[in-house]
Amino acid sequence: MQYNREQILQLAPDDASAKAGQQLAARSKWVALAENPKALWGDCQGSGKTPYRTIVDLANIAFKCTCPSRKFPCKHGLGLLLLHIQDRQAFEPKSELPPHVAEWLGKREVREVAKEQKAAEKQPDDFAKARRAEARERKVEGGIEELRAWLRDIVRTGLMHIPQQAYQFNTNITARMVDAQAGGLAAQLRQINQLNFFEDGWQKPLLKRLSGLYMLTEAYLRRETLPVELQQEIRTLVGWTTSREEVLQSTGVSDHWVVLSVTSSEDSNLTTERIWLYGRNSERFALLLNFYAGGQVSQHMLFPGMHLQAELAFYPGVSPVRALVRQQQALPPKAININTTSSLTNIYINITLALAVNAFTDQIPFVLNEARLVVRDDQWFLADAEGNAAPVSNEEDERWTVLAFSMGQPFSVFGVYENETFGLHYVWTRFKGLFVK
Amino acid sequence: MMEPGLMKAALLGTDQYVPDIGSVGPDIFRKIQALETGKEDRFLKAAYAALRYQEAGARPVALDFALPECPPEARPYAGDRLTALIHAALKDKGEVLFRYYLYRIAKSEKVLPSWLVPMVLNKALEAPKDRADLLEVCGEAGKWLCSLNPKWAAMALPDTEAGSTWETGTLEQRKVLLTHVRKTDPASAIALLETTLAEENAANRLIFVQLLAEGLSISDEPLLQKLTTDKSQKVKEAALDLLKQIPGSALNSAYLQALTNLLEVREERHLLVTKKKMLGIRADRPLDDALFKTGIDKVSKERGVDDHVYQAAQLLAFTDPAQLAPRLGMSDQELISALLHFKAAGVLVPFLVRSAVLYGNKAWSLALLHRDEATDIRLLDALEENERSAFYGKFLQNSLMTLLTYLFDDGYTPLPVKLAEQVIDYLARFPYNITQPVYQRLALHLPPGALTKLKAVINDGRQDYQARYFKTQASEMVRISELIQQID
Numbered sequence: 001m002q003y004n005r006e007q008i009l010q011l012a013p014d015d016a017s018a019k020a021g022q023q024l025a026a027r028s029k030w031v032a033l034a035e036n037p038k039a040l041w042g043d044c045q046g047s048g049k050t051p052y053r054t055i056v057d058l059a060n061i062a063f064k065c066t067c068p069s070r071k072f073p074c075k076h077g078l079g080l081l082l083l084h085i086q087d088r089q090a091f092e093p094k095s096e097l098p099p100h101v102a103e104w105l106g107k108r109e110v111r112e113v114a115k116e117q118k119a120a121e122k123q124p125d126d127f128a129k130a131r132r133a134e135a136r137e138r139k140v141e142g143g144i145e146e147l148r149a150w151l152r153d154i155v156r157t158g159l160m161h162i163p164q165q166a167y168q169f170n171t172n173i174t175a176r177m178v179d180a181q182a183g184g185l186a187a188q189l190r191q192i193n194q195l196n197f198f199e200d201g202w203q204k205p206l207l208k209r210l211s212g213l214y215m216l217t218e219a220y221l222r223r224e225t226l227p228v229e230l231q232q233e234i235r236t237l238v239g240w241t242t243s244r245e246e247v248l249q250s251t252g253v254s255d256h257w258v259v260l261s262v263t264s265s266e267d268s269n270l271t272t273e274r275i276w277l278y279g280r281n282s283e284r285f286a287l288l289l290n291f292y293a294g295g296q297v298s299q300h301m302l303f304p305g306m307h308l309q310a311e312l313a314f315y316p317g318v319s320p321v322r323a324l325v326r327q328q329q330a331l332p333p334k335a336i337n338i339n340t341t342s343s344l345t346n347i348y349i350n351i352t353l354a355l356a357v358n359a360f361t362d363q364i365p366f367v368l369n370e371a372r373l374v375v376r377d378d379q380w381f382l383a384d385a386e387g388n389a390a391p392v393s394n395e396e397d398e399r400w401t402v403l404a405f406s407m408g409q410p411f412s413v414f415g416v417y418e419n420e421t422f423g424l425h426y427v428w429t430r431f432k433g434l435f436v437k
Numbered sequence: 438m439m440e441p442g443l444m445k446a447a448l449l450g451t452d453q454y455v456p457d458i459g460s461v462g463p464d465i466f467r468k469i470q471a472l473e474t475g476k477e478d479r480f481l482k483a484a485y486a487a488l489r490y491q492e493a494g495a496r497p498v499a500l501d502f503a504l505p506e507c508p509p510e511a512r513p514y515a516g517d518r519l520t521a522l523i524h525a526a527l528k529d530k531g532e533v534l535f536r537y538y539l540y541r542i543a544k545s546e547k548v549l550p551s552w553l554v555p556m557v558l559n560k561a562l563e564a565p566k567d568r569a570d571l572l573e574v575c576g577e578a579g580k581w582l583c584s585l586n587p588k589w590a591a592m593a594l595p596d597t598e599a600g601s602t603w604e605t606g607t608l609e610q611r612k613v614l615l616t617h618v619r620k621t622d623p624a625s626a627i628a629l630l631e632t633t634l635a636e637e638n639a640a641n642r643l644i645f646v647q648l649l650a651e652g653l654s655i656s657d658e659p660l661l662q663k664l665t666t667d668k669s670q671k672v673k674e675a676a677l678d679l680l681k682q683i684p685g686s687a688l689n690s691a692y693l694q695a696l697t698n699l700l701e702v703r704e705e706r707h708l709l710v711t712k713k714k715m716l717g718i719r720a721d722r723p724l725d726d727a728l729f730k731t732g733i734d735k736v737s738k739e740r741g742v743d744d745h746v747y748q749a750a751q752l753l754a755f756t757d758p759a760q761l762a763p764r765l766g767m768s769d770q771e772l773i774s775a776l777l778h779f780k781a782a783g784v785l786v787p788f789l790v791r792s793a794v795l796y797g798n799k800a801w802s803l804a805l806l807h808r809d810e811a812t813d814i815r816l817l818d819a820l821e822e823n824e825r826s827a828f829y830g831k832f833l834q835n836s837l838m839t840l841l842t843y844l845f846d847d848g849y850t851p852l853p854v855k856l857a858e859q860v861i862d863y864l865a866r867f868p869y870n871i872t873q874p875v876y877q878r879l880a881l882h883l884p885p886g887a888l889t890k891l892k893a894v895i896n897d898g899r900q901d902y903q904a905r906y907f908k909t910q911a912s913e914m915v916r917i918s919e920l921i922q923q924i925d
Contacts, residue, residue, distance in 0.1 A: 005521045019529060026916035028892070047905075086518065087923060152477035158450030204440075204488070207447045211485035218482070344497040355493040359485075374504045375585065381500065388497035397555065400586065404578055405552035407507035420492055434552050 003333050006435070007305050008081050010262060011061070013071045013297035017078060024079025027090045033083070034098075035091040040084050041101045042091075044076045054080050055101050057108060061301040061330050064104050072297060136181050140238065143180020144217045147173060151214045159206055163197035177239075184239035188213055190267055205419065216360060230358060232316040237360055242315055244324060252311035252326050255279035257286065258336050259306040260414045261425035261437045269294055275302055276365060276416070276425065277312070277323075278338060285365040286312050286323040300325075304426065304435040307331040318358045321365070336426070336433055338414065342370035344384040351417055364417040370410045373403045373424075382413070382422050393421035398436050402427055405434045440491065443484050451476045458483040463490065507551070507581040515547045515574075519924050523549065527556050533877040534917070536567075539574055540849060541924055548576030558582060558589045565609040568592055569617070603629055608641065615648050623652035627660050634660075639669035646675045653679060658686045677731050681755040682795055688731060689755060696752040697764045698722050699745065702775075714767060716775040720745045742784045754788040757796040769800035777804060786810045793819065812836070814843045829856050833863055837870050841879060849881050857887035861911075865894050868907035880914035881921065891915055 012018035024044060027033070031051050032043040039058055043051035044067075052067040054076040063077030083090060097105065150173045154162075162169055170189050177186035192209050195202050220238050223231045236242065257277040264273040275288040290300065302308075310328035314320035341347065347366045354361050370385040373392065380399050381389035392399060402424055405411070414426040425437045442456035458479060459470025469483045515523070519538055526535035542549065549557060554575045561571040572579050572592065583589040591607065602614050619626035630645055637645065646664060649657060657679070664676035680688040701719055704712045720743065729735050737747035753776075762772040776785055786808060793801035794815045802819040805811040806828050814832055817825045832840035837860070844852060852860070860879070864870065871879070883891070895911045897904075 004517070006524070022525060023913065023916060026919050028912065028915040028919060087919075151481060152475070155447065155477050155480055156451050158448050158453065160448045160450075203444055203448060207444070207484055208488045211481045211488065214478075214481040215485040348496050351495075352493045355489060359489050372504070374500065374502070376502055381498075383500050384497070387500050389500040390497045397559075400555040400582070401552055403585070404554045404582055407551050407578060407581070408504050409506055420495065432550075 003085060003303070003305065005082060005085060007303045008078065008085065010303035011073055011081075011298075011301060012078055013073070017071050017073075017075050020075035021078025021082055024075055025082035025086060027083070027087060029079065030083070030090075033080075033091045034094045035084065035088075036094050036097055036101075038097065039101050039105060040080055040091065041098065042080050042083075044079070052076050053100060055104055056081050056084075057105060059330060060108075060328060061306075062108065063301075073301075139180045140182045140240075141221075143177050143182045143185070144220060144238075146176055146180075147182075147185060148214060148217050151210055154210060159203060159210075162206065163202065166195075166197045167193055182239040184237045185213065185216070186239070187267070188216075188237075194267075212360065219360070227318070229316060229318045233318060233358055233360065236315070236317075247313050247315055247324050248326055250313050250316070252313045253279065253282055253284070253286075253323075254309070254311040255282045256331065257308050257310050257312065258334075259302050259304050259308075260336070261435065262302060262304055263425070263437045264298075271296070273298060275300070276414070278367075278414070279312075280338075285321055286314070287321045287363075287365075288325065289322055304437075305333065305336065305433070307334055319354065319361075336428060338367045338412065339369055340367040342368065342385040344368065344382070344388045344390050345386070347417070348390075362418060365414070366417055366422070367412065367414050369412045371413050372408070372410055373399065373406055375399070375403065382415075382424070385410070391421045393419065393423045394436065398424070401434070402436055405432075440487060443480075443487055446480060447484065451480050456480070456483075462487070504585070505581075508577045510548055510551075510577045512546055512548045512576055514550050515542045515545075516924075520550050520553060522920070522924070524553060524556075527553075527560065531877075533874050533881070537849065537881050537921070538924075539570060540847070541921075542574045543570065547574075548578070549574050551576075551578035554578045554582055558586075558592070561592055562589070565613060568613060604633065608644070612644065612648065615645060616651070619648060619651050623654060624656055626652075627657055631660060639667075639672060642667065642669065642672045643675055646672055646679070649679060653683055655683055655685045658683060662687070674732065681731070684757045684760060684796070689757075691725075691728065692752045692755050693757075693760055693764070695724050695728060696749060696756055696761065699724075699749045699752070700765060702765050702767065714771055714775055716765075716772075716779055718746050718749045718779075724748055739784050742781055746781050746784065750785050750788040753785065754791040755795070756792055758792060758798040758801050759796065769798060770804070773801045773804040777808070783810065790816060806831070812839075814839050817843065826853060826856065830859070833859060837863060837867075838875070841871065841875060845878055845882060851884040852882050852887070854884050854886040857883055858890045861887065861890050861894060864910075865904070865907050868903050868910060873910065873913075876910045876914060877917060880917035883914060883918055885918070885922075888915060888918055 009018045009021070012021060023029075029044055030042045031045050034041055037058065040056040042054050044054055045051045046067065052065055054066075054074075055064040056062070056077060057064075063073035063081075065074045065076045067074050067076055069075070154169075170192055174186050174189040177183070177189060188209070192206065195205055195209075216234065216237055219226065219234045223234055226234065232242070257279050260276045260278055262273065262275050264271050266272075271292040273288075273290040273292065275290070277286040277288065278284075279286065288300070288302070290298070292298065308328045308330050311326040312323040313326050315322040315324075347368060350366065351364055354364050368382065368384060372383045374381050374383050374389065380392040380394075382392050383389040394402070405427055406429075409429070411427050411429050413424050413428075415422050415424045417423075423437075425435070427434050427436060446454045446456045455476050459467040465486055466483055469479050469486065472479055472482075514520075519541060523535065523538045523542075525531070526538060557571050557575055558579060561568045561575075564571070572583075575582075580593060583593045591610065602610050606614065615626055615629065618629055626649070630649075634642065634645075642664075646661075649661075661676045661680045661683075665673055665680070667673045667676065677688070680686050681692065683689055699718055699722055701717045703715045703717060705715050706712055723745075724733070724735075733748060733751050735744065735748070737744045739747060758769050758772060762769045765772060767775065773789070776782065776789060779785060786805065787810070789801060790805055790811050790813045792798070793805055794813055797819045799819040802816040803824075806816050806820075812832075812835060817828060820828075829840060832843070833856075841860075844850075844856075851857075891911050891914060895908050895915070
């Protein structure tokens with residue numbers, strides 16, 4: 001098994017790079033091509049006299065190119081990797097690395113080690129940090145009081161009029177939360193604008209979000225009474241961040257991880273990227289959450305279906321899911337096969353347990369074996385082997401693609417439960433798999 | 438539980454309505470009710486608790502129906518590589534390559550992997566003309582999905598035997614059906630059309646009559662004759678136009694007879710020893726007035742051309758040379774030679790071309806192809822494959838696009854190496870004469886032998902803007918050529 005074209009194209013920073021990369025995946029575009037278990041390298045004839053020198057680190061997917069492009073990876077890197085999967089004979093096997101490739105790989109290794117040392121050595125200025133935190137605390141609490149008053153006013157006058165001003169009614173309070181350095185609350189307020197007020201049934205999700213915000217602020221104000229792990233999660237939901245260094249210093253979980261989905265959503269010029277992983281030995285899920293502002297592009301080199309031996313450090317919490325990658329090493333591709341349950345009831349029980357531990361949990365990953373996707377009168381359900389069913393949240397095109405993939409037969413699925421519906425991210429059978437997201 | 442009361446309070450506002458929180462449900466609600474904070478505070482806490490309780494206690498619903506499974510696919514699936522290429526072409530809207538990949542799948546009698554079928558079905562919705570080809574590669578999964586999705590259901594292949602599509606289908610479906618039947622069994626198409634002709638509106642009648650142009654034969658005459666009295670002028674004209682073309686139809690025979698009367702053959706001495714047959718058009722034998730009602734213009738539209746010459750020219754366009762020549766005691770070759778030596782031959786040429794194309798006359802086509810005014814590439818149809826290449830140069834210089842359109846067949850036949858090299862040379866000089874999709878299509882017809890030439894052009898030293906543009910296109914053509922070599 002080998003990584004496929006779709007997976008590699010997921011690394012492209014934009015559609016134009018993906019397209020250009022595909023166009024460069026042809027022997028005729030390269031004046032030299034070679035490979036080694038550690039890397040691929042090639043010289044691509046561009047418009048200038050000197051060909052661009054491109055290298056791909058195979059052990060830990062990374063790219064290097066001498067072209068002037070500011071995109072990363074550039075079209076040459078993508079083209080080289082694509083060409084490798086579609087025409088391996090084009091590459092001359094080399095036992096020795098040429099100097100420029102060896103030098104780059106060496107520098108990468110040194111940089112990784114230095115990064116780890118830096119993380120370990122960084123000594124924060126505790127006094128200054130405490131003063132900053134105290135000042136921010138006052139701001140956040142002030143903001144929270146305003147938010148609570150705003151929420152009470154909203155329910156006093158009723159939600160009936162909100163659809164008429166759906167995109168303005170929370171603008172001021174959202175801005176206020178940003179000023180109060182409660183970014184998490186601001187983000188949750190912004191999410192209210194994503195509700196479809198033109199569709200029947202908007203009332204319940206709106207009430208859930210507003211009352212959820214109120215309860216979150218209540219929990220924050222009374223956090224001293226909560227377990228430490230839950231306090232951490234509440235603080236994170238309000239907008240406090242746990243520093244990367246702090247997380248990276250915690251005990252990690254080493255495992256053979258597989259990337260199950262990479263999704264991104266955009267809101268107010270901020271792209272949120274969610275990468276779901278599953279540890280084959282630890283049998284646990286992990287979520288890598290990345291945020292990119294403005295024109296920033298993805299900084300990681302992970303794509304759906306990628307296998308990696310990695311040590312993940314988890315953010316503190318009641319049931320930690322969010323993690324950071326401490327060390328990683330790409331592994332050869334393999335079939336993804338996760339066996340958990342073929343009963344939707346079991347998944348619902350897991351949801352009950354997750355909500356019982358933390359009532360603010362919004363996303364719960366799941367794997368269901370022997371599932372089927374069924375449709376009647378445009379109502380879509382994920383069905384299990386026991387004849388039970390649950391609603392599906394995927395877009396129409398995705399639903400039809402999954403149904404077509406399954407041909408009405410049982411399949412296994414990885415997905416994420418959110419807003420009382422099930423989103424399907426990756427489906428597979430014994431012989432094939434399909435990344436839906 | 439208490440959701441209706443909560444929703445009512447949420448919508449109206451707690452100033453208008455305060456729900457009873459503490460009387461039902463778990464103890465937590467009584468505790469909330471007992472809080473001395475304020476009704477909004479109690480309401481918001483109760484609402485979240487109720488909604489989260491409800492969510493945490495949710496269980497799956499029992500399913501009371503099942504979907505039928507897709508029948509097993511008899512044909513093998515396309516390989517991973519081709520599948521990936523089709524997926525990319527669909528996403529990038531690369532129409533030319535998408536068509537080619539479909540052709541490769543159909544040729545190898547394979548089908549698309551089922552997960553790709555919804556995308557292709559959506560494409561088929563947008564392209565009624567290609568629908569049959571697209572549905573073909575979708576295999577059993579395509580039929581199964583069409584039966585489940587009302588949006589696609591109407592696209593299922595027409596049932597030619599039941600005829601239900603003809604009676605109840607949309608106009609697009611009916612056009613597809615009639616075209617399909619006309620191709621496979623022309624007489625059945627006439628029978629099908631006759632079943633509903635009286636109920637069709639004028640626009641539909643016109644569309645359906647025009648579809649009969651394919652597979653035209655004498656057996657179509659009765660229906661077309663009937664349509665010459667149609668209430669719609671456009672339908673009438675369309676029917677007459679078809680009748681004129683059918684050798685042996687009353688109208689075509691009348692044209693032949695009239696033309697025979699108009700033309701006279703004289704033998705003139707040539708170089709003192711040989712005799713040459715010469716044609717004349719008699720001005721003293723006016724056409725029957727009835728013919729002028731069938732679309733023949735009485736008055737010449739060409740300046741300086743006599744009316745009787747112009748009338749004869751129009752008749753020539755609908756006369757089969759193979760029938761006319763014997764009537765004049767001449768061979769096809771002698772006839773075309775005499776017509777082209779006629780003093781107003783320039784006026785006649787477009788009409789002669791139409792006749793040669795319509796009736797596929799080789800002698801006429803060959804003679805006309807040697808004349809500069811004859812630019813209809815369909816004249817090549819009457820020639821053998823090996824005879825055509827001699828004329829490609831003429832079209833290459835006059836209209837490369839016309840030549841390429843003619844050469845680009847559904848089977849993606851490679852161009853002869855010499856011609857391909859000529860085309861490359863021409864394009865290196867005039868790279869903007871064709872568009873990027875045509876470059877892509879050209880790449881699919883390039884023989885491997887022409888790649889050397891293409892690569893040489895890419896590597897030459899020219900750096901002007903035209904050369905740079907062509908080099909980009911040439912690189913893309915090389916890439917496509919390499920790509921299709923690797924398809925499994």
